[in-house]
Amino acid sequence: MLLNLNFRVIGETLPDFWLGFVSTLSMSLTAFAGAVAIGIVACAMSIQPSRFVRAPAVAYVDVIRATPLLAQLYFLYFGLPNFGVLMPEIMVGIVALSINSGAYVSEIIRSGILSIPRGQVEASASSGMNYWQQMRLVILPQALRPMVSPLIGQAIVLVKDSSLLSLISVLELTRAGQTLANNRFMPVEGLATTAVGYLIIYFGLKLMAAAWDRINPSSARQGRP
Amino acid sequence: MTMDLLLDQVRGIVQYYPVILKGLGVTLALSFIGIVAGTTIGFLLGIGRASSNKWLAFVVGAYTDIFRGTPVLVQVFVVFFILPEIGVELDAFTAGAIALTNIAACFISEIVASGIRAVPVGQIEAAASAGLTRLQQLWLVVLPQATRMIVPSLVGQFVLLVKDSSVVSAIGLLDLTRSGWVIVQNIPNGLLVFSVVGVGYFLICYPLLHLSRRMEKP
Numbered sequence: 232m233l234l235n236l237n238f239r240v241i242g243e244t245l246p247d248f249w250l251g252f253v254s255t256l257s258m259s260l261t262a263f264a265g266a267v268a269i270g271i272v273a274c275a276m277s278i279q280p281s282r283f284v285r286a287p288a289v290a291y292v293d294v295i296r297a298t299p300l301l302a303q304l305y306f307l308y309f310g311l312p313n314f315g316v317l318m319p320e321i322m323v324g325i326v327a328l329s330i331n332s333g334a335y336v337s338e339i340i341r342s343g344i345l346s347i348p349r350g351q352v353e354a355s356a357s358s359g360m361n362y363w364q365q366m367r368l369v370i371l372p373q374a375l376r377p378m379v380s381p382l383i384g385q386a387i388v389l390v391k392d393s394s395l396l397s398l399i400s401v402l403e404l405t406r407a408g409q410t411l412a413n414n415r416f417m418p419v420e421g422l423a424t425t426a427v428g429y430l431i432i433y434f435g436l437k438l439m440a441a442a443w444d445r446i447n448p449s450s451a452r453q454g455r456p
Numbered sequence: 457m458t459m460d461l462l463l464d465q466v467r468g469i470v471q472y473y474p475v476i477l478k479g480l481g482v483t484l485a486l487s488f489i490g491i492v493a494g495t496t497i498g499f500l501l502g503i504g505r506a507s508s509n510k511w512l513a514f515v516v517g518a519y520t521d522i523f524r525g526t527p528v529l530v531q532v533f534v535v536f537f538i539l540p541e542i543g544v545e546l547d548a549f550t551a552g553a554i555a556l557t558n559i560a561a562c563f564i565s566e567i568v569a570s571g572i573r574a575v576p577v578g579q580i581e582a583a584a585s586a587g588l589t590r591l592q593q594l595w596l597v598v599l600p601q602a603t604r605m606i607v608p609s610l611v612g613q614f615v616l617l618v619k620d621s622s623v624v625s626a627i628g629l630l631d632l633t634r635s636g637w638v639i640v641q642n643i644p645n646g647l648l649v650f651s652v653v654g655v656g657y658f659l660i661c662y663p664l665l666h667l668s669r670r671m672e673k674p
Contacts, residue, residue, distance in 0.1 A: 297615070297661035298654045299622035302633050306654065309646025387525075394527035398626055405530055418537040426526045426534075433525030 241420050244411050251407030252428045258325055258403065259390045265329030266389065267382075270336025277341060288337070295334035300392050303327055308399050324396035332389045339381045343374040376447050383440040390432050404428045468643045469652060472635075479635030480656050482549070486631065487618045487660070489553045494560025494617065495610070501561055502568025503594065520562040528623045531555045536627045552624035552631075560617045567609045571602035611668035615661045622657075632656050 276288035295303070304327040311318065318326075347370050355369040397406040408425030412418040469476075504516040523531060536551040546554070575598050583597040625634035636653035640646055 293662065293665070294654070294658065297665055298657045299619035299633065301622040301625065302636065302650055302653050302657060305633070305636060305640070306646060306650035309640045309644075310650060311646070313645055313647055391525075391527040394529045395623070397529070405527065405533075408530070409533070412533075412537065418533070419541060422530060422534050422538060425530055426522075429526045429530065430522065433521075437525075 236423065237417060237420055240411070240415060240417060241424055244407075244415075244424075247410065248404070248407045248424050248428060251402060251404040251425075252431075254402055255390065255393055255404040255428070256432065258321065258328070258396070258401075259386070259393050262325045262328035262332065262393070263386055263389055265325065266332035266336045266385070269329060269333030270340055273333060273337035274340040274344070277337065278344065292334045292337055295331055296338075300327065300331045301395050301398070303331055304395055304399065320399045321396070321401050324393070324399060324401050328389060328393060328396075331392065332385055335385050335388070336382065339378055339385060340374075342381075343378040344370055346377060347373055379443050379447075380440045383436050383443070387433055387436050390436070391429065394429075462645075462648075465643050465645045465648055469639060469649060472639045472643075475630070475635045475638060476632070476652065476656070479630055479632040482630060483618070483621055483632040483656070484660070486549070486552055486556055486621045486624065487614075490556035490560045490617045490621065491614050493553075493557040495564055497557065497561035498564025499568050499599075501565030502572065505565050505569035506572035516565065520565050523559050523562040524566070528555070528559055528620045529626055531559060532623055532627055548624065548627045548629040551627060552621070552629055556617060556621055556624070559620065560613065563613055563616070564610065567606050567613060568602065571606035572598055574605055575601045608668045608671040611664055611671070615664045615668070618660050618664070619657065 273288045273291055276284050277292070279285055304324065307327050308320070308323050311323065351369055351373070352365060355365045360368065393403060394405040396403055397409065400406070404425050408421040411421035411424070415421075501516050501520060504512050505520070507513050507516075532552060532555045535555045536546065536548065539546055539551070579597055579601065580593055583593040588596065621631060622633040625631050625637060628634070630638070632653055636649050640649045643649060
């Protein structure tokens with residue numbers, strides 16, 4: 232059965248899978264941009280000395296990390312209409328993915344910044360730099376390199392997580408596979424093609440991370456697996 | 457929204473407590489099975505992944521990559537919808553447990569392999585020259601040191617597993633997430649219902665996250 236894939240049907244439905252593939256890619260890309268924006272703000276707040284600025288960012292990161300994306304997605308999907316906010320499913324999905332990944336991105340940026348030795352900060356402060364000069368000229372240029380691999384890792388997680396959007400009937404790669412499975416009673420063909428689509432993205436991103444680590448050997452040491 | 461309606465909805469959710477408790481039980485049971493079985497298989501795979509036998513390491517790496525590179529949802533569907541095609545009929549709980557155990561094992565194997573690789577070669581050479589067999593070297597010298605290094609990552613992985621278990625709700629299994637889904641059909645206040653669901657997960661995951669973070673600090 233497994234070795235008897237009906238390639239004719241896969242060929243016929245390939246345009247649907249292509250649409251799903253493009254949809255998964257573009258939604259993930261949009262959500263990742265949102266996650267980086269949210270992550271920068273959350274991280275900037277979480278390294279401030281003031282408790283009142285720090286607390287909301289820390290609470291955000293902890294709550295997101297301790298609850299599943301699917302529950303967060305349903306929270307928005309079933310919850311936003313209570314406030315009279317009616318968005319198309321795809322928007323709800325992208326917002327949920329951005330908020331979810333934002334917490335992890337914030338942690339990645341934070342550990343990148345905290346990996347800079349304290350002496351660097353003190354040296355730049357004693358040479359008369361203000362906070363923004365220290366950040367822009369000393370901390371961020373060093374902290375950005377080791378962030379790249381973990382950020383690509385988070386992008387991989389995000390792409391895979393985007394499959395949950397099929398559960399609120401967004402058309403993407405997983406949904407395309409389900410449609411083939413249901414309409415033609417061919418779950419093997421549908422899910423196998425879907426899996427191949429994700430693996431293409433996974434290996435593409437993995438190669439990117441490996442290439443980055445080759446160019447910047449120091450980042451491999453600090454990057455998370 | 458008026459206060460009375462909100463109070464009514466809170467009362468409504470409270471009346472659904474048996475559903476929530478049952479869902480919580482299923483989530484805990486799935487997570488427990490996944491953690492125990494996934495860690496056991498993950499260690500075996502990880503030893504293979506870090507093996508000096510290149511061929512074995514490649515096969516294990518390729519196997520785990522396939523599951524690390526595809527969404528949990530797709531894997532749950534594969535176990536639930538495709539295994540019956542080859543004559544293996546599974547109920548939703550067993551299918552969920554198999555899928556979760558497998559993906560946990562794949563991620564844990566990579567953690568275990570990196571732990572094993574981090575054990576200094578001198579340790580293994582010393583063990584070998586002390587006359588230990590390969591199995592004794594692994595069991596008495598390499599694994600105890602590797603395990604100590606990877607415990608924080610393992611606990612972090614357990615948190616991911618508990619959260620991933622929410623995906624089994626897609627095949628109709630009544631776990632904590634599905635219980636929220638059932639309740640929201642009758643009490644149309646998603647924020648309230650899924651806050652309750654979220655609190656359930658938070659109570660399981662936050663202590664684990666906290667533990668993992670504390671252990672990471674030397």
